[in-house]
Amino acid sequence: MVTLSDVAKEANVSKMTVSRVINHPEQVTDELRALVEQAMETLEYHPNSIAQALVNNRTNVVKFVILEDIDITEPYYVNLLFGFAQGLAKKQYALQLITDPEEIKKGQSDGYLITGARNSDYDWLDKLEKPFVLFGENHRGYDFIDTDNQAGEKIATEYALSRLYKRIIFIGLDVKEPFEYSREAGYINTLQKNQMIPQIYRIGNHSHEAQELIKKHFKEFKKDTCFICASDRIAIGVIRQLQTEDARIPDDFGVIGFDGVFLDQVSNPKLTTVKQSIFKMGDLLADMLLQKIAQSGSPQGEVLITPELIRRKTTR
Amino acid sequence: MVTLSDVAKEANVSKMTVSRVINHPEQVTDELRALVEQAMETLEYHPNSIAQALVNNRTNVVKFVILEDIDITEPYYVNLLFGFAQGLAKKQYALQLITDPEEIKKGQSDGYLITGARNSDYDWLDKLEKPFVLFGENHRGYDFIDTDNQAGEKIATEYALSRLYKRIIFIGLDVKEPFEYSREAGYINTLQKNQMIPQIYRIGNHSHEAQELIKKHFKEFKKDTCFICASDRIAIGVIRQLQTEDARIPDDFGVIGFDGVFLDQVSNPKLTTVKQSIFKMGDLLADMLLQKIAQSGSPQGEVLITPELIRRKTTR
DNA sequence: TTGTAGGCGTTATCAA
DNA sequence: TTGATAACGCCTACAA
Numbered sequence: 001m002v003t004l005s006d007v008a009k010e011a012n013v014s015k016m017t018v019s020r021v022i023n024h025p026e027q028v029t030d031e032l033r034a035l036v037e038q039a040m041e042t043l044e045y046h047p048n049s050i051a052q053a054l055v056n057n058r059t060n061v062v063k064f065v066i067l068e069d070i071d072i073t074e075p076y077y078v079n080l081l082f083g084f085a086q087g088l089a090k091k092q093y094a095l096q097l098i099t100d101p102e103e104i105k106k107g108q109s110d111g112y113l114i115t116g117a118r119n120s121d122y123d124w125l126d127k128l129e130k131p132f133v134l135f136g137e138n139h140r141g142y143d144f145i146d147t148d149n150q151a152g153e154k155i156a157t158e159y160a161l162s163r164l165y166k167r168i169i170f171i172g173l174d175v176k177e178p179f180e181y182s183r184e185a186g187y188i189n190t191l192q193k194n195q196m197i198p199q200i201y202r203i204g205n206h207s208h209e210a211q212e213l214i215k216k217h218f219k220e221f222k223k224d225t226c227f228i229c230a231s232d233r234i235a236i237g238v239i240r241q242l243q244t245e246d247a248r249i250p251d252d253f254g255v256i257g258f259d260g261v262f263l264d265q266v267s268n269p270k271l272t273t274v275k276q277s278i279f280k281m282g283d284l285l286a287d288m289l290l291q292k293i294a295q296s297g298s299p300q301g302e303v304l305i306t307p308e309l310i311r312r313k314t315t316r
Numbered sequence: 317m318v319t320l321s322d323v324a325k326e327a328n329v330s331k332m333t334v335s336r337v338i339n340h341p342e343q344v345t346d347e348l349r350a351l352v353e354q355a356m357e358t359l360e361y362h363p364n365s366i367a368q369a370l371v372n373n374r375t376n377v378v379k380f381v382i383l384e385d386i387d388i389t390e391p392y393y394v395n396l397l398f399g400f401a402q403g404l405a406k407k408q409y410a411l412q413l414i415t416d417p418e419e420i421k422k423g424q425s426d427g428y429l430i431t432g433a434r435n436s437d438y439d440w441l442d443k444l445e446k447p448f449v450l451f452g453e454n455h456r457g458y459d460f461i462d463t464d465n466q467a468g469e470k471i472a473t474e475y476a477l478s479r480l481y482k483r484i485i486f487i488g489l490d491v492k493e494p495f496e497y498s499r500e501a502g503y504i505n506t507l508q509k510n511q512m513i514p515q516i517y518r519i520g521n522h523s524h525e526a527q528e529l530i531k532k533h534f535k536e537f538k539k540d541t542c543f544i545c546a547s548d549r550i551a552i553g554v555i556r557q558l559q560t561e562d563a564r565i566p567d568d569f570g571v572i573g574f575d576g577v578f579l580d581q582v583s584n585p586k587l588t589t590v591k592q593s594i595f596k597m598g599d600l601l602a603d604m605l606l607q608k609i610a611q612s613g614s615p616q617g618e619v620l621i622t623p624e625l626i627r628r629k630t631t632r
Numbered sequence: 633t634t635g636t637a638g639g640c641g642t643t644a645t646c647a648a
Numbered sequence: 649t650t651g652a653t654a655a656c657g658c659c660t661a662c663a664a
Contacts, residue, residue, distance in 0.1 A: 001373075003641055014651045019643060029649065049424060050375055051641035053366045055656050057317075060366075061377075061410040075578070078394050085413035092423050094377040094410035097401035107408050108365060207582075240584060262391070266523075266582055268556060319657055330635050335659060345633065367657035371640050635664075640657105648651080 002045045011039035022047060049092045059108045062088065062289060065098045068116030075262035077115065079278035080135060080285075084113060087286020111293045113285055118177060131292040133285055133300065137178040141299075143288060145281050148304040149179050152274040153186030155309050156228050156256045159272075161194060163316050165226035165254050171210065171238065172230040174202035183230055183258070203234065210237025211244075218245050226254035226315065232263040235271055239314060250316040260310055269313035276307045318361045327355035338363060365408045375424045378404065378605060381414045384432030391578035393431065395594035396451060396601075400429060403602020427609045429601055434493060447608040449601055449616065453494040457615075459604060461597050464620040465495050468590040469502030471625050472544050472572045475588075477510060479632050481542035481570050487526060487554065488546040490518040499546055499574070519550065526553025527560075534561050542570030542631065548579040551587055555630060566632040576626055585629035592623045 008015045013032060020028050021036040028036070039045075053060045064084060066077060081097075088095055098104055104112070112132035117125065122140055125132070134144040153170075160168050170187045173180050188198045201217075203209040210229070214221075214237070229235040235257030239249060247253050249269065257264055260275025288300045324331045329348060336344050337352040344352070355361075369376045380400060382393060397413075404411055414420055420428070428448035433441065438456055441448070450460040469486075476484050486503045489496050504514045517533075519525040526545070530537075530553070545551040551573030555565060563569050565585065573580055576591025604616045 001641090004643095005641080015641090016643080016651060017649090020650085023643080027649070032650085046424075048370075048641055050366060050369045051656095052643080054364075054370050054640090054658090055642045055644085057656075058366075075391050075394070078391070081397075082413060082415065089412060089414075089419060089423070094412045096405060096410045097398060098405075099398065103405065107405070108362075236582070263582070266552070266579070317657090320659095321657080331658080332635060332660095333633090336634085339659080343633070348634085364657055367640095368659080370642090370657080371659050373640075633664105635662100637662085638660090640659090642656090643654105644656105645654085646652090648649105 001048070002043045003048070004045075007036065007039045007043055007045050010043055011036045058293075059110050060092060061094050061096060061109045062293075063096045063098050063104065063109045063112045065101075065104055065112055065114045066116055067101065067114065067118070067121060076259060076278065079261055080115065080282040083279035083282020083284075084286045085282075086279075087283040088290070090286075091290050093286075093290065111289050113289055118175075131289065131297045133289045133292060135281065135285055137182060139178060143292065143300040143302065145285050145288065145303040145305065146179065147276040147281070148306045149182035150186035150189075151304075152258065152276075152307040153183045153228060154190050155186075155307070156258070156274050157187050157190040159309055159311075160226035160228065160254055160256060160315065161190075163226070163254065164224070166224040167199075167222060168196065168226050168228060169221075170198065170200045170228045170230070171213065171234055172200055172202045173205055173234075180230065187228055205231050205233055207233050207237030207240065210234040211241040214238055214241035214245070218247075221253070223252040225252075226256065228256050230258055232257035232259045232261070232267070232271060232273055235273065235314070236263060236267050239267060239269075239271070250314050254316060255314040256309075257314075260307075264310070264312075267314075272312045272315040273310050274307045275310045277305055281305055317364070318359045319364070320361075323352065323355045323359055323361050326359055327351045374426050374609075376408060377410050377412060377425045378609075379412045379414050379420065379425045379428045381417075381420060381428055381430045382432055383417065383430065383434070383437060392575060392594065395577055396431065396598040399595035399598020399600075400602045401598075402595075403599040404606070406602075407606050409602075409606065427605050429605055447605065447613045449605045449608060451597065451601055453498060455494060459608065459616040459618065461601050461604065461619040461621065462495065463592040463597070464622045465498035466502035466505075467620075468574065468592075468623040469499045469544060470506050471502075471623070472574070472590050473503050473506040475625055475627075476542035476544065476570055476572060476631065477506075479542070479570065480540070482540040483515075483538060484512065484542050484544060485537075486514065486516045486544045486546070487529065487550055488516055488518045489521055489550075496546065503544055521547050521549055523549050523553030523556065526550040527557040530554055530557035530561070534563075537569070539568040541568075542572065544572050546574055548573035548575045548577070548583070548587060548589055551589065551630070552579060552583050555583060555585075555587070566630050570632060571630040572625075573630075576623075580626070580628075583630075588628045588631040589626050590623045591626045593621055597621055 004015045004018050007018045018036050021033050111130045115135040134142050137146045191198045227238050235255050238255050257271045257273035260273045264271040264273045292300050320331045320334050323334045334352050337349050365376050427446045431451040450458050453462045507514045543554050551571050554571050573587045573589035576589045580587040580589045608616050
């Protein structure tokens, strides 16, 4: 293993000079710096991040916490995770995956990315000692990145209108969380701007609940209706039941999902959906968290990423 | 932060005695050990794994390498990843996620879990300097864990026979890899034992290829046929086309998948499939890799996990 | 069986 | 601007 000392010898300087070239190059004369850089090249020197971690009282590890009690095969989080991992790799950080809340404080880490946090989690979040960032809207002042949920449903609703669907119904989630309010707001505001009256159902995030909903109310739904769904999972249930009822998609009924992660592609016909850039958000979250760690916990603010409408076969 | 020294002071012993209690307890008298353990309790001491890593020339990080050029949302790997992460957590290890082969040698780690390795990868695998284990059968002598592919298709084929399907057709993958040979062998051997003649198609692992296959040959398929598919993805394509042809599932045609990860549950009707214990294999792989690292690279052997048949709605 | 000294690779501090 | 020294927390080697 090539160490600082090796480079120092090669360049005929002290270890400290080499260290400075790496961490505070402006404190070193150009001559010496060139010399040292040359030596690092020829020896193929790479700093030992463990030694750096020890002296800086860091671990070079952050925890990726999934609070939602989901089936872990949920493809949604994978994108986030891979984006996050990519962001971490740039800075030689590794991660630990946490699904059991008990594990959060165990062991060592420099900070946390927390996903799926609900209002009820805020109590213990306040008590965390290490820096953390959230994936998901919150109005508590925590740093976060999220999709611009309101803009997303605005785009979806406007698109449904532009396709001349006469009735637009929103099928949302029965949770009292910011992201849901934002999505509904995007829908409601757009309808009101067009002098239309919002109609909202709320169910759990399962395709079978969506199926039941459609089954129960199918007779009330007239042709030229578009369903704006708060998730692809719900949209799939809607489609399935509409097909069972022999309704024509997309001619008589339109369906628009939300997420654009995997499910939209296995649906048949393929789903028109509001696609979140989950991978990208993961990457950004890594940057945000590492920066926050580097700045010993200073606030990083809020970032909203505008999603994109993917037009496929469930809208005309 | 509580350190060795703190515990030593508390227990009125030297740092080394504390260190020994942790790493070589048998070298310490019961008295002192009790004293030290008591002190560790009251101070809530946890070893600093970074310091350990530095002195042991370890990083406490391993890399999770995905070689297959897959859509990263593929739910298959997520289970493995989470199982692996859980196994690592027991030993305070963290992981780095690698999808770009270029990144494999960059940075530091103590070893690798490599998934999706093909024959063509063996060259550079031989040159890896750190210990590694594979997820997936190989006959090169590398340590690995995999599903018992042959047993899996044997179970599937026997089940199809027991449900009195008269013809059993295997739809496999057109790859020349050990796992595919094993799956086909499980099917072929079982048929031959029953004096039946194997019939095998091979396609790429996409539902639309399966759809095309069924469409092209549908007229040749008689009633009472069961399709044994080498993946759930293929099975879903088969189901979809059978439905399009107005074939009756499961009465006239049976379909059995392989994997049992996510896709089997979004299919409609729900898929009978050979379910791999991917999560468990991830956990075992972590144990295997960490042990291999601890034993500075000594061989760990091969482990085959028998999969389980999940009976659902696509077989009668 | 227990303790002392030294070192792992890096960086902060202070002196030159 | 540069360098010597000590320190981060732990463990190996050796001595008592």
